[in-house]
Amino acid sequence: MGLEAKLTQDGFITTTIDSVIAWARKSSVWPMPMGISCCAIEMIAAADPKYDIARFGSEVMRFTPRQCDLMIVAGTVTYKMAQVVRRIYDQMPDPKWVIAMGACTSSGGMYRSYNVVQGIDQFLPVDVYTAGCPPRPENLLNALMTIQEKIGKTKARDYQNRSLKELELSQI
Amino acid sequence: MNLKELITDKVKEKFGAALEEVSDFRDDLCLTIKNNQIVQLAKFLKEDPELEFVMLKDVTAIDWATRKKRFTAVYHVYSFKLNYTLRIKANIDDDPPAIESVTPVWRSAEWYERETWDMYGIKFINHPDLRRMYMPEGFEHHPLRKDFPVLGIPGSLPLPYKAE
Amino acid sequence: MDRIAQIYNEEKIYKKLLEDKNITIDDALENEMVINMGPQHPATHGVLRLVLRLDGETVTGIVPELGYLHRGYEKMAENMSYIEYIPHTDRLDYTGTMCNNVAYVLAVEKLIGIEAPKRAQYIRMIVSELSRIAAHMVAIGTFAMDVGAVTMVMWTFREREKLQNIFDRLAGARFTTSYTRIGGVASDMDDEAIAMTRKFLEELEPSLVEMDKLLLGNRIFIERLEGIGILPKEDAIALGVTGPNLRASGVEYDVRRAKPYLFYNEIDFKIPTYQQGDALSRYYLRGDEVRESVKILFQCLDKMPHGEVNANEPKKVLPHKTEIYSKMEELIHDFMLINYGINPPVGDTYFSVENPKGELGFYIVSNGTGQPWKLKIHSPSFCNLQAISQLCKGAMVSDVIAIIGSLDPVMGEADK
Numbered sequence: 001m002g003l004e005a006k007l008t009q010d011g012f013i014t015t016t017i018d019s020v021i022a023w024a025r026k027s028s029v030w031p032m033p034m035g036i037s038c039c040a041i042e043m044i045a046a047a048d049p050k051y052d053i054a055r056f057g058s059e060v061m062r063f064t065p066r067q068c069d070l071m072i073v074a075g076t077v078t079y080k081m082a083q084v085v086r087r088i089y090d091q092m093p094d095p096k097w098v099i100a101m102g103a104c105t106s107s108g109g110m111y112r113s114y115n116v117v118q119g120i121d122q123f124l125p126v127d128v129y130t131a132g133c134p135p136r137p138e139n140l141l142n143a144l145m146t147i148q149e150k151i152g153k154t155k156a157r158d159y160q161n162r163s164l165k166e167l168e169l170s171q172i
Numbered sequence: 173m174n175l176k177e178l179i180t181d182k183v184k185e186k187f188g189a190a191l192e193e194v195s196d197f198r199d200d201l202c203l204t205i206k207n208n209q210i211v212q213l214a215k216f217l218k219e220d221p222e223l224e225f226v227m228l229k230d231v232t233a234i235d236w237a238t239r240k241k242r243f244t245a246v247y248h249v250y251s252f253k254l255n256y257t258l259r260i261k262a263n264i265d266d267d268p269p270a271i272e273s274v275t276p277v278w279r280s281a282e283w284y285e286r287e288t289w290d291m292y293g294i295k296f297i298n299h300p301d302l303r304r305m306y307m308p309e310g311f312e313h314h315p316l317r318k319d320f321p322v323l324g325i326p327g328s329l330p331l332p333y334k335a336e
Numbered sequence: 337m338d339r340i341a342q343i344y345n346e347e348k349i350y351k352k353l354l355e356d357k358n359i360t361i362d363d364a365l366e367n368e369m370v371i372n373m374g375p376q377h378p379a380t381h382g383v384l385r386l387v388l389r390l391d392g393e394t395v396t397g398i399v400p401e402l403g404y405l406h407r408g409y410e411k412m413a414e415n416m417s418y419i420e421y422i423p424h425t426d427r428l429d430y431t432g433t434m435c436n437n438v439a440y441v442l443a444v445e446k447l448i449g450i451e452a453p454k455r456a457q458y459i460r461m462i463v464s465e466l467s468r469i470a471a472h473m474v475a476i477g478t479f480a481m482d483v484g485a486v487t488m489v490m491w492t493f494r495e496r497e498k499l500q501n502i503f504d505r506l507a508g509a510r511f512t513t514s515y516t517r518i519g520g521v522a523s524d525m526d527d528e529a530i531a532m533t534r535k536f537l538e539e540l541e542p543s544l545v546e547m548d549k550l551l552l553g554n555r556i557f558i559e560r561l562e563g564i565g566i567l568p569k570e571d572a573i574a575l576g577v578t579g580p581n582l583r584a585s586g587v588e589y590d591v592r593r594a595k596p597y598l599f600y601n602e603i604d605f606k607i608p609t610y611q612q613g614d615a616l617s618r619y620y621l622r623g624d625e626v627r628e629s630v631k632i633l634f635q636c637l638d639k640m641p642h643g644e645v646n647a648n649e650p651k652k653v654l655p656h657k658t659e660i661y662s663k664m665e666e667l668i669h670d671f672m673l674i675n676y677g678i679n680p681p682v683g684d685t686y687f688s689v690e691n692p693k694g695e696l697g698f699y700i701v702s703n704g705t706g707q708p709w710k711l712k713i714h715s716p717s718f719c720n721l722q723a724i725s726q727l728c729k730g731a732m733v734s735d736v737i738a739i740i741g742s743l744d745p746v747m748g749e750a751d752k
Binding site for chain 3: 197226228229230232235252255278279280282283287291304311316322329332
Binding site: 079080082083086087112113114115117122123 | 306307308315320321322323324325329330331332333
């Protein structure tokens with residue numbers, strides 16, 4: 001709205017390339033729903049007509065990692081599943097961000113047992129943690145807005161010339 | 173009442189001394205049988221025209237940590253004709269624990285027995301495909317035994333490497 | 337890297353898949369492919385891994401692998417008291433959550449030997465049937481989405497949102513509520529909640545008619561699903577399948593009629609059954625069950641008596657919060673129950689209810705202390721998934737997705 005008003009007034013705007021790129025990136029965050037268990041149902045509920053996630057630009061919830069920039073890990077991650085989650089994370093192109101949805105991904109949740117990873121930050125870099133079991137859809141939308149703020153502060157050259165560090169063979 | 177007596181009498185008639193114990197707690201009939209007769213009992217219960225226990229609902233095991241016969245295999249079978257769920261128990265006393273598989277009689281035992289092998293370490297002889305069910309193949313322990321800690325053994329399951 | 341390869345090696349799965357034929361590498365076009373339909377997939381209803389062996393587009397062999405959501409429920413139950421375990425049962429079948437709570441609490445009450453008062457039983461029936469509608473809405477919506485009709489998910493989730501408002505009013509949470517307690521329910525159902533339920537039921541019937549008009553006359557939908565994944569009656573019984581999948585194959589078995597619990601023997605309802613056993617009849621069956629649930633709910637709301645919602649057993653039932661802070665005996669009972677537990681008698685019981693997915697049963701072995709010695713969960717999705725290898729042989733790859741959608745597994749239950 002503000003952009004079109006400016007354009008009809010003078011016909012041009014002056015800004016930095018960084019802010020234009022950041023604005024484009026944050027207004028069309030395409031999430032990759034890693035729906036594993038109960039939180040996945042609340043993630044689908046965040047996409048239903050009542051708590052529309054499409055108005056934030058995240059309508060396209062594609063299940064292929066090569067087209068997405070945000071991974072929402074929703075559900076309890078076990079040791080067996082952790083290998084799969086890491087592999088999918090590595091397949092996503094840069095720039096990418098991660099939301100840890102719910103208590104199980106933040107710190108293991110109510111499952112203190114032999115097969116549950118106590119927090120996905122043991123093997124993934126996480127940007128935003130969401131509390132709740134499961135978090136309400138409004139909570140997930142709040143997390144998405146926080147990610148959008150974070151993206152709004154990045155610069156275009158942050159993701160240039162990154163070298164692939166020594167990864168283990170099973171992750172390529 | 174008649175139903176329980178009917179089942180108990182028929183089984184006692186056929187098996188006699190192999191039937192070790194009959195119990196009736198909270199209205200559930202439970203028969204304990206010697207573990208080398210389990211397949212014969214299964215066949216009898218399925219094929220007898222008055223009983224017809226055609227559906228095997230569950231196979232599991234109990235780990236009595238300090239008793240001499242450490243494990244007990246438990247089977248739940250259901251009959252549509254009598255509308256009754258029966259429980260069968262068999263005490264396992266060997267070391268390592270092993271019992272014959274009832275897969276030739278009830279097909280659904282395949283996955284239930286795989287789960288019991290994974291969780292308790294009880295080998296089922298003549299099972300067509302005894303793999304682990306939930307834990308990965310190379311895992312060395314059996315989680316539901318009483319000597320396995322609930323928090324797990326650190327290092328038994330590897331995590332992927334965090335590159336940054 | 338070696339450790340990872342050592343633990344996650346998959347030789348045994350591939351050996352089983354290739355056991356009846358040999359693959360040679362003389363001519364690439366003459367060979368069969370082995371493809372992994374991995375745990376992360378849009379249409380596997382959770383984290384289910386399928387390894388398929390394909391001859392072109394036809395499936396010649398299939399091996400499912402579970403365990404990607406194994407959270408250790410049965411081991412944790414041995415280390416916590418009966419009351420502490422109620423929130424865990426919520427997360428078993430996470431589409432229709434209150435049914436699992438009711439099942440667990442009824443199993444523990446059978447073990448102890450107490451009974452909840454009549455009003456609490458009616459409230460439990462009402463929430464069970466509302467959860468059944470919620471679970472079938474998810475099943476129908478995601479099944480139609482997998483087959484290609486994406487609009488259904490939006491419509492059925494809109495109905496679910498109204499249900500979650502009712503749960504919010506009743507229990508305080510939208511989704512995983514842990515509403516039932518041993519001896520009753522957590523809080524009473526007030527008039528506002530009853531009015532909301534009635535309004536929801538009156539608005540549900542026209543929505544169901546709309547949904548039927550969208551899909552059931554659609555030629556593409558019917559041709560896609562008719563005759564796919566036929567499960568004959570004897571095989572369904574031999575494989576231990578329960579719930580809507582068994583009823584769609586012709587066996588009229590419903591735990592609410594066979595072994596009535598709560599007050600289902602006073603309510604008049606039909607059990608829909610179909611004879612064909614294919615994916616289309618399972619879809620029709622779930623729609624019919626939603627209509628039966630609406631009938632049951634209207635009868636329950638009319639018949640509900642007034643009274644208490646917690647049983648009068650001070651040594652087994654938690655007292656009310658306001659009384660703990662003002663009276664001495666209630667304080668002592670609360671202390672003993674939370675710290676030392678319920679202490680049921682030594683023995684074992686098995687109790688099962690009719691979950692939306694099938695028959696959920698709990699087998700509890702108690703040794704007299706406040707924590708169970710063993711708790712086994714007979715989950716319907718685990719038993720239903722056993723039928724996949726038989727159903728998918730000879731079908732095409734796109735039919736595999738339709739078959740899984742019609743069987744409707746929930747991995748939180750199947751993996752425990």
